[in-house]
Amino acid sequence: MASATRLFASARLARPSLVTRAPAQARGYASAASGGGANWPLLLSAAGAAGIGAYAYLQYDPATKKEISAKAHELEDKAKALAHQGEDKAKALVSKGEAKVKDVQAQTDATKEGSGTIGALISDSWTPFTLAKVEDYNHNTKIYHFSFGEDGADKAAGGHVASCLLVRSPDGEDKVVDAKGKPVIRPYTPISPPDQKGSIELMIKEYPTGKITPYMASMKLGQQLLFKGPIQKYKYEPNTFDKGLAIAGGSGITPMYQLISHSLSIPEDKTKWTLMFSNVTEKDILLRKEWDTLAKQHPDRLRVKYVLDKQPWGWKGETGFITPSMISKVFPRKADEKVQAFVCGPPPQVASLAGPKDGMKQGELQGALKELGYSSEEVFKF
Ligand SMILES: Cc1cc2nc3c(=O)[nH]c(=O)nc-3n(C[C@H](O)[C@H](O)[C@H](O)COP(=O)(O)OP(=O)(O)OC[C@H]3O[C@@H](n4cnc5c(N)ncnc54)[C@H](O)[C@@H]3O)c2cc1C
Numbered sequence: 001m002a003s004a005t006r007l008f009a010s011a012r013l014a015r016p017s018l019v020t021r022a023p024a025q026a027r028g029y030a031s032a033a034s035g036g037g038a039n040w041p042l043l044l045s046a047a048g049a050a051g052i053g054a055y056a057y058l059q060y061d062p063a064t065k066k067e068i069s070a071k072a073h074e075l076e077d078k079a080k081a082l083a084h085q086g087e088d089k090a091k092a093l094v095s096k097g098e099a100k101v102k103d104v105q106a107q108t109d110a111t112k113e114g115s116g117t118i119g120a121l122i123s124d125s126w127t128p129f130t131l132a133k134v135e136d137y138n139h140n141t142k143i144y145h146f147s148f149g150e151d152g153a154d155k156a157a158g159g160h161v162a163s164c165l166l167v168r169s170p171d172g173e174d175k176v177v178d179a180k181g182k183p184v185i186r187p188y189t190p191i192s193p194p195d196q197k198g199s200i201e202l203m204i205k206e207y208p209t210g211k212i213t214p215y216m217a218s219m220k221l222g223q224q225l226l227f228k229g230p231i232q233k234y235k236y237e238p239n240t241f242d243k244g245l246a247i248a249g250g251s252g253i254t255p256m257y258q259l260i261s262h263s264l265s266i267p268e269d270k271t272k273w274t275l276m277f278s279n280v281t282e283k284d285i286l287l288r289k290e291w292d293t294l295a296k297q298h299p300d301r302l303r304v305k306y307v308l309d310k311q312p313w314g315w316k317g318e319t320g321f322i323t324p325s326m327i328s329k330v331f332p333r334k335a336d337e338k339v340q341a342f343v344c345g346p347p348p349q350v351a352s353l354a355g356p357k358d359g360m361k362q363g364e365l366q367g368a369l370k371e372l373g374y375s376s377e378e379v380f381k382f
Contacts (some may be wrong), residue, residue, distance in 0.1 A: 070077045105346070117159030119230070120200075121165060126226035131219050132199065137248055141153075141205045141251070144216060145223065153198045156268050157190055159230025162255050162260040163382070164189045164230040165200075170216055178217045184211040187231065189254035194230075203286060204222070205251040213214065234342070234380050236262065238269035241340040245331045245377070247276045247322060247353055249345025253286050254343060257298075261290075264298050271301070274331045276323055278307040282315075298348040322353060324368040341369055342380035354379050 051280070121127060129146035138142050148155055157165065164187045169176040176184045192201040207215040219225070236259060246256040262274050281284050285306055293300045307326070312318040317324055333339050343354045350357060355366030365376040 008235070015138060018273065019219045032274050063194055072252050104256070114193045118155050120155035121157055121159070121227055123229060123231075124365050126228050127201065128224040129224050129227050131221055131225065133221070135220075137203060137286070140284075141203060141286060142217065144202045144204060145199055145217075146202070146227070147199045156195050156197050157192070157200050157230065160232055161194065161236045162189070162234045162259045163194075163230040164255065164382075165230055166228045167212060168204075168228075168278045170224055170226055174215070176211050176226070178211070186212045191254055191257060194258075200227075203254055205286070225336055230280065233382055234259070238263065238266050239271060241271060241338040243272045243331075243333070243337055244271055245276070245327075245339065245341040246273065247278075247327075247341065247343050249278045249349040250280075250284065251275060252344035252346070252349075252382065254344075256342065257290065259342065260302065261294060264301060265293060273302045273305045275302070276307060276327070277304065278309070278320075278332055279347070280309045282306075282308060282312060322349075322368065324371045327368055328372060337375075339378055341374060341379045342368075342382065343379065350381055357381050 040178075053246045091323065103198070111357045120129075129148055129152075131144060132147040133145035135143040135145075166185050167188055168183045168185045178184050188202050188204065190200045192199070203211055204216055206217045208214060216225070233255065246260060248256045256275060256277075260275065263269050263271050275291065277285065277291070289305075291304045295304045305318055307318040307320075307322055308315060309320070318330070320326075341354075343350050347356065351367060353368045355364050355370065360378070362381055365379055366376065369379050
């Protein structure tokens with residue numbers, strides 16, 4: 001209770017620091033706008049002065065009256081047009097500024113709601129975190145601990161469940177870029193809770209022929225990586241469906257861990273979960289100890305089915321690729337039950353279970369889940 005009070009007290013204390021950033025950003029836009037607007041009164045007065053000067057001269061030289069009068073009108077028209085342009089530009093910049101303030105406010109609220117404290121991540125700019133510790137998890141996976149530094153000791157990653165963050169390498173000689181020279185950016189789901197203060201943990205499987213994961217595997221303690229987020233993937237609310245089916249492959253397990261462990265931690269949440277987790281071999285199963293512990297702690301709410309590509313000696317679980325018949329055997333659904341399925345894994349697996357994602361969009365529902373009669377609203381692809 002005392003720690004909860006501390007959390008909210010720190011949220012109240014820390015909140016102004018983000019809120020004060022908002023007007024500062026708005027001011028940036030507003031001053032840019034008024035800077036642009038400052039030219040047109042000047043032009044109008046210049047046009048006015050030109051008009052008065054022309055009028056005085058005309059009293060003495062009526063022969064040039066027509067020409068000078070036309071010039072004065074032309075100048076005035078130009079000044080008015082510029083004034084309109086300035087006004088439109090100012091309006092656009094002010095509304096952009098207002099949108100920015102709303103975004104920062106929403107971020108503040110989301111962070112506060114999600115974690116009870118202020119977020120270390122910023123949704124629209126890259127923040128460096130320092131590699132503080134690396135743990136070997138298995139033959140190809142490590143747990144990376146990144147520190148938010150002294151200034152961030154009281155901050156948390158924040159965000160709603162389920163959300164992820166984006167990662168890229170800092171500028172420099174060994175910056176990881178794609179074929180077009182643009183920085184390579186990859187999404188990751190922290191395995192640390194969103195309200196953990198001062199640091200974040202990522203469980204990352206290395207692809208030796210990949211881009212970011214070999215870079216991360218080569219990082220030394222004290223080196224920095226850039227982070228952005230949180231990026232909301234699915235907004236989980238307790239008791240919005242009766243049964244959840246999570247199908248994951250390999251490192252696609254991390255969003256499921258965030259989602260299901262969060263749901264199980266809410267006493268009033270009655271949602272029942274089934275996890276189907278496929279891997280090549282037994283030693284590839286990530287977070288197995290954690291899943292087995294959760295299943296033991298919540299026998300009425302979580303069932304875990306491990307699936308291996310090939311059946312090792314003595315294996316009693318499911319084997320082979322996940323098929324419609326395997327899904328309906330492990331997760332039979334009744335007509336009156338509200339069900340929600342989640343899929344995360346290598347793109348070919350996602351495609352065979354639910355159809356390919358369309359970039360950041362969900363893409364059309366296809367594959368095993370469609371065959372089983374799931375609707376597109378009942379399936380979420382991470
Ligand atoms: C929401 C979300 C959360 C995620 N969370 C995690 C997490 O917590 N932990 C984790 O480890 N991963 C996670 N991932 C996966 C992660 O984002 C990266 O895709 C993964 O780490 C590989 O990155 P990479 O740059 O090293 O490899 P990539 O460069 O993406 O390559 C991966 C593999 O694909 C091959 N490949 C690349 N391009 C092609 C191509 N055109 N044709 C054929 N093969 C190709 C590469 O050779 C390599 O073997 C998550 C993904 C999503 C969408």
